[in-house]
Amino acid sequence: MRGCGVLLVLLGSVQAQSVGLQIALGFTSSAPTDLRVVQQGFPDTVVGGARFEGRDLEGFPYYTLRLWYGERGGLRFELELIHQKLYFAGAERNGAIFEQFKVTDGFNYLLFNLAYALEAGPLRVVPRVGLGVIVPHPETVVRGLAWGIDGDPRWYHLGGLGGQLALGLEAPWAVTPGLEGKFTLGYSRLNIAGGYTEGWFRSLHGTFGLGWP
Template sequence: MKTLILSATVSVAALSSLPASAQEFEISGYTGWQTAPHSRVSGDYPGTGASYDALIGWEGKSFEMPPYYGIRGTWWRSETFGLALELTHTKVYAPDDERKKLGFDRMEFTDGHNILTVNAMKRWPEYWGSATPYVGAGLGIAVPHVDVETTAGDKTYGYQLTGPAVKLLAGLSYPINDRFSVFGEYQFTYSSNEADLEGGGSLKTDIKTNALNFGVSLKF
């Protein structure tokens, strides 16, 4: 978690050092329906050195605690271009039958498979009347809360920096008044993850998520 905070601090400092020509700052919060397609999980079992490799059909469970959500701060440098710092708290669970067959009692990233990115944002003001379409693309890191336990009792529980991440999004924003707006968007994330397991084991997997988000933005 210290890595997450340090990365966020460095990213904010870098964005804030840009020329003071920004026309507005916008902070957005959202939740929504998030899913994750199948991906391969491989690595070494803790304590044994034996390897495992399987295809897992991840479950998102967006509205179960802790819920899926995201926060984005955008510096609009002009009417059409901006830079954003974004944290998306995605979630993935390995289904019971698949993880038990693989030899795990728990295998999930549910106190956040946290994706922290710096995004380039593009918008088209008043393209459809008062509605504003926008797109974004970002690069960053994955900092999941790794919650893994083998049937032998080896338990891993904590935040780890597991690898690089990519984000793509597209949406539509609609103003409520001069300061507040509501929005809906599609968001895709990809991360390449390599986690360390207690007892000398490892876990490697590429996680992809698809989400339909809805949220509120406040303009300063």
């Protein structure tokens, strides 16, 4: 009888697990950052206070895609892609060396998250934390030298490490609408012609989307 009881508990635990998919659009705001530029034939330079725009709904939009396994109301393990975009919008000093600096095919975060869904009346509150890698696709012209071709997948490269802190709200329906706020932080090295530029990237994100279930 004890064995049957244990078996029922295990079966109940397995049945409580779910697989879910969530996709969202959103908006971003990035903090100014100092970027170190290392380029063959030129002295190392710091572009101070570099500012970036997201242009989140322009062209192919900002989006997030998340696959999770776990409990609808409880612990979840997640894989998430955050497709952020960056367009250089000026700097406090030395910004003139960037004749073009954009990351339109994605300043992409690939993250493993831990999340916990808490029942809060008719909604679920879902805090999450994630760590992973950054895979950018820069298209730049630095000091007259071009690197990267928009739309060509061969220009993706492993660019660094990053993570997120996020807080989401879900409506527990068959098709689940949701809102989420995120903070992402990453240190990335972006390839340019004859070298690279590197620095910290900090952004706030607001997303809205749907999930199944």
